[in-house]
Amino acid sequence: MHIxxxxxxxxxxxxxxxxLMGLGFERIKQPLVIGEIVAGIMLGPSLLGWLAPTWKAAxxxxxxxxxxxxxxxxxxxxxxxxxxLELNPKYLRGNLKIAVLISHVSILVPFSLGxxxxxxxxxxxxxxxxxxxxxxxFLGAAMSITAFPVLARxxxxxxxxxxxxxxxxxxxxxxxxxTAWCVLALAIAVTRTNSMAGxxxxxxxxxxxxxxMVTIGRQFLKNLSKYYxxxxxxxxxxxxxxxxxxxxxxxxxxxxxxxxxxxxxLLGAVMPKNAGLTRELAEKTEDFVLVFLLPLFFAYSxxxxxxxxLNSPDKxxxxxxxxGVAIIGKYVGTYIAARVSGIDKRESxxxxxxxxxxxxxxxxxxxxxxxxKVISPLLFTMLVIMALVTTFMTSPLxxxxxxxxxxxLDVTDTEAxxxxxxxQQIYRVLVPVANPKTQKGLINLALAIAGTRPNAIVHPxxxxxxxxxxxxxxxxxxxxxxxxxxxxxxxxxxxxxQPPEVRARxxxxxxxxxxxxxxxxxIAALDHTDLVxxxxxxxxxxxxxxxxxxxxxxxSARADVAVFxxxxxxxxxxxxxxxxxxxxDELGLELALRLLMNGEHIQLQVLRVTSPETPAGxxxxxxxxxxxQLAPSVRSRIETPILETYLDPLQAVVDHSVTVxxxxxxxxxxxxxxxxxxxxxxxxxxxxCVSSLLITRKYSQVTSHLASxxxxxxxxxxxxxx
Amino acid sequence: MNHFxxxxxxxxxxxxxxxxxxxxxxxxxxxxxxxxxxxxGGEYRLNLPxxxxxxxxxxxxxxxxxxxVYVAAALTNPALARSPSISKSMTLSGQWQNQRLSLxxxxxxxxxxxxxxxxxxxxxxxxxxxxxxxxxxxxxxxLTGTLSLDAATAPLIAQRQPVSQEEVK
Numbered sequence: 001m002h003i004x005x006x007x008x009x010x011x012x013x014x015x016x017x018x019x020l021m022g023l024g025f026e027r028i029k030q031p032l033v034i035g036e037i038v039a040g041i042m043l044g045p046s047l048l049g050w051l052a053p054t055w056k057a058a059x060x061x062x063x064x065x066x067x068x069x070x071x072x073x074x075x076x077x078x079x080x081x082x083x084x085l086e087l088n089p090k091y092l093r094g095n096l097k098i099a100v101l102i103s104h105v106s107i108l109v110p111f112s113l114g115x116x117x118x119x120x121x122x123x124x125x126x127x128x129x130x131x132x133x134x135x136x137x138f139l140g141a142a143m144s145i146t147a148f149p150v151l152a153r154x155x156x157x158x159x160x161x162x163x164x165x166x167x168x169x170x171x172x173x174x175x176x177x178x179t180a181w182c183v184l185a186l187a188i189a190v191t192r193t194n195s196m197a198g199x200x201x202x203x204x205x206x207x208x209x210x211x212x213m214v215t216i217g218r219q220f221l222k223n224l225s226k227y228y229x230x231x232x233x234x235x236x237x238x239x240x241x242x243x244x245x246x247x248x249x250x251x252x253x254x255x256x257x258x259x260x261x262x263x264x265x266l267l268g269a270v271m272p273k274n275a276g277l278t279r280e281l282a283e284k285t286e287d288f289v290l291v292f293l294l295p296l297f298f299a300y301s302x303x304x305x306x307x308x309x310l311n312s313p314d315k316x317x318x319x320x321x322x323x324g325v326a327i328i329g330k331y332v333g334t335y336i337a338a339r340v341s342g343i344d345k346r347e348s349x350x351x352x353x354x355x356x357x358x359x360x361x362x363x364x365x366x367x368x369x370x371x372x373k374v375i376s377p378l379l380f381t382m383l384v385i386m387a388l389v390t391t392f393m394t395s396p397l398x399x400x401x402x403x404x405x406x407x408x409l410d411v412t413d414t415e416a417x418x419x420x421x422x423x424q425q426i427y428r429v430l431v432p433v434a435n436p437k438t439q440k441g442l443i444n445l446a447l448a449i450a451g452t453r454p455n456a457i458v459h460p461x462x463x464x465x466x467x468x469x470x471x472x473x474x475x476x477x478x479x480x481x482x483x484x485x486x487x488x489x490x491x492x493x494x495x496x497x498q499p500p501e502v503r504a505r506x507x508x509x510x511x512x513x514x515x516x517x518x519x520x521x522x523i524a525a526l527d528h529t530d531l532v533x534x535x536x537x538x539x540x541x542x543x544x545x546x547x548x549x550x551x552x553x554x555x556s557a558r559a560d561v562a563v564f565x566x567x568x569x570x571x572x573x574x575x576x577x578x579x580x581x582x583x584x585d586e587l588g589l590e591l592a593l594r595l596l597m598n599g600e601h602i603q604l605q606v607l608r609v610t611s612p613e614t615p616a617g618x619x620x621x622x623x624x625x626x627x628x629q630l631a632p633s634v635r636s637r638i639e640t641p642i643l644e645t646y647l648d649p650l651q652a653v654v655d656h657s658v659t660v661x662x663x664x665x666x667x668x669x670x671x672x673x674x675x676x677x678x679x680x681x682x683x684x685x686x687x688x689c690v691s692s693l694l695i696t697r698k699y700s701q702v703t704s705h706l707a708s709x710x711x712x713x714x715x716x717x718x719x720x721x722x
Numbered sequence: 723m724n725h726f727x728x729x730x731x732x733x734x735x736x737x738x739x740x741x742x743x744x745x746x747x748x749x750x751x752x753x754x755x756x757x758x759x760x761x762x763g764g765e766y767r768l769n770l771p772x773x774x775x776x777x778x779x780x781x782x783x784x785x786x787x788x789x790x791v792y793v794a795a796a797l798t799n800p801a802l803a804r805s806p807s808i809s810k811s812m813t814l815s816g817q818w819q820n821q822r823l824s825l826x827x828x829x830x831x832x833x834x835x836x837x838x839x840x841x842x843x844x845x846x847x848x849x850x851x852x853x854x855x856x857x858x859x860x861x862x863x864x865l866t867g868t869l870s871l872d873a874a875t876a877p878l879i880a881q882r883q884p885v886s887q888e889e890v891k
Contacts (some may be wrong), residue, residue, distance in 0.1 A: 097730075115749075119752060119756065125790035127758055127759065127761050128761045130758065132749055133753065135752075136749055309789065309792070311815055312815075376790055
């Protein structure tokens with residue numbers, strides 16, 4: 001087969017599998033990068049080569065590997081440029097004194113332990129041509145890595161970027177990153193010359209080059225930045241100059257004797273952090289690099305990873321020692337330094353786990369080590385496993401030591417007060433707002449349901465979705481900018497709500513999320529939300545009534561949910577509840593009564609339809625008991641007619657909806673049995689109902705939507721019902 | 723920003739001095755006392771009286787991938803491979819210590835026995851031997867020892883081949 005054809009097939013397989021595994025790992029709340037690294041390993045001798053050696057040999061013959069390597073290395077050069085570009089001095093905004101101390105100790109401890117571990121590993125897994133000094137330096141550097149890019153994304157995903165822990169971790173990781181690259185450069189220089197003394201010229205030239213880039217290079221790039229500001233956009237000519245700069249810088253560092261990745265990183269790091277230029281440049285560069293080239297680097301790296309080499313207990317013990325030293329060194333170093341700096345135990349522990357994130361940066365270091373033959377294939381495999389384990393464990397251990405509910409308290413003190421027992425009596429409506437410009441009606445309905453009492457709050461929830469795990473938009477500073485932009489839109493929505501006094505009951509929540517439905521459900525649970533009110537949109541691509549996020553929220557929210565189908569609702573005067581005895585209809589009835597008690601001019605019609613086939617259902621005992629507790633002025637506004645019809649009961653309800661402003665109906669009993677539908681009856685109502693419609697789905701049998709307006713405690717009402 | 727306080731400077735100075743000192747001691751000890759295993763990685767051409775074992779007698783190559791004392795290897799037969807440069811599956815593993823090489827594992831039966839009529843797809847192979855001191859200038863590294871196929875054993879002599887192409891596994 002022609003080599004180009006083969007490479008194209010490889011590209012298809014690598015990109016496809018890499019995305020698939022990335023999605024799979026995202027589902028289990030792991031960074032995309034873990035999935036991509038695993039995909040690379042799967043294509044190599046560890047899985048494909050083990051299960052189907054002929055296939056592996058046919059897909060990755062040795063002749064193709066040099067071409068694959070070239071593509072992977074080009075990807076690596078531009079990825080390093082992106083890492084440098086993302087390294088913003090603004091990240092050094094945490095307590096710098098503490099951060100510098102923590103990051104230095106968190107490098108020195110694992111580095112020292114790595115050097116000691118080298119005494120054990122060198123005679124066992126190193127080959128004769130490598131000097132002990134180079135080996136120890138490399139192992140020490142590999143142990144001290146913290147992957148700033150991966151850590152930054154974990155922090156954004158956990159909405160930690162503005163917390164004390166998040167800013168501190170980012171500052172430490174940024175300092176760690178730069179320090180670790182310097183140690184690696186030293187290790188490469190020593191390896192290439194095989195002695196410390198031999199490396200001195202390389203170190204001198206490197207220092208000169210760095211100084212030149214920071215002064216002359218930076219000045220030149222500042223001029224480019226000014227040119228960008230004048231133009232207001234990034235022309236291809238400027239992109240070409242910058243890319244040529246990246247390649248030239250990479251070449252210079254390679255000639256100096258360190259590695260080409262440093263040149264690319266350095267150019268990115270010294271680029272002026274002009275927000276517009278940086279964003280546009282990153283967005284132009286990242287799609288091709290991250291989607292196309294970087295998976296090739298993972299695949300190339302995976303081809304060299306042979307888990308099968310660990311085929312005896314003694315090798316696994318050595319691997320365990322490597323993983324153990326890496327974790328303990330980083331954790332203990334960080335934890336002790338944080339405690340000495342006065343940080344509490346929980347935060348120190350969380351910081352220790354965060355700093356253990358090694359991910360992709362470690363993989364880059366290891367590939368350089370293998371390429372220079374400082375580390376052998378067996379040690380390479382052990383260190384890849386270490387990188388995977390330390391990155392994989394970060395998210396669950398962070399959640400364990402620093403649960404999300406505590407992160408939330410850390411972010412906003414005002415919300416902390418709301419976890420008191422009194423605060424938990426507050427009736428809360430959570431309103432996911434996808435587009436602040438079009439969802440005023442939804443907010444008004446939520447306010448009408450919440451009512452005017454002070455013990456009711458409406459939380460407009462606006463989540464800024466970060467879809468691309470590695471995109472520039474998922475960096476903390478960029479995520480902050482997007483959150484701020486969305487907050488302004490939400491504030492403007494709040495300010496448009498009339499009358500002004502109700503605005504005090506609107507408490508917007510704006511944050512980033514990689515999974516809108518899951519995050520909505522999580523916030524609903526954390527906030528003790530009584531009702532999630534979502535707006536319904538006509539599906540763009542299919543006929544499923546619940547295609548998209550509404551269906552996902554309905555399926556996953558552990559709270560009562562109401563779906564609002566707006567047909568131009570201006571004000572609520574007449575409400576229709578077509579009643580049939582079911583859990584979901586009971587919720588509809590409760591919400592209707594709540595609206596009734598909150599609005600003095602609202603009329604409620606609880607309609608029961610009978611036909612020869614279906615007799616009218618009795619009103620529930622709970623409803624009749626509630627009716628008895630209502631003030632006469634409220635009770636007088638309720639009608640409970642029974643309509644006998646030979647028509648389809650649905651058609652009767654549709655006909656009745658002409659005369660009302662809002663129809664409230666429960667989801668059909670079978671709503672969850674078919675995917676992405678509310679059930680036949682509710683689905684038909686969505687399309688045929690003339691008035692605006694609220695479809696209700698009951699989740700919690702404990703939640704009482706009337707307790708706060710009837711002044712009865714939910715538990716009391718439960719006892720009464722029993 | 724008070725990094726230049728005497729206390730901070732003393733701490734950083736002390737910590738860095740400690741690590742540099744530790745690194746110095748460890749590397750001096752390592753360079754002086756620790757020895758790695760001699761490099762034996764590469765491709766060896768086996769001169770086997772295979773007929774004694776399972777009939778045949780065709781050229782077979784032993785590719786050794788070394789990680790210190792741990793060794794992985796593959797036995798390949800160029801006549802069987804679709805492409806001579808197809809990466810090899812390392813099915814043998816063992817150790818290289820005290821100038822002694824020991825390898826064991828499973829090898830597809832056709833690699834060694836071209837007239838095999840046996841149904842078993844793989845055969846257990848054991849290689850025991852010594853490798854003469856490496857002389858890169860002459861490229862005359864030689865492996866001498868024995869090769870066992872299941873129960874049968876035969877003497878083995880293998881010559882390391884000059885490196886023709888760097889293969890990335």
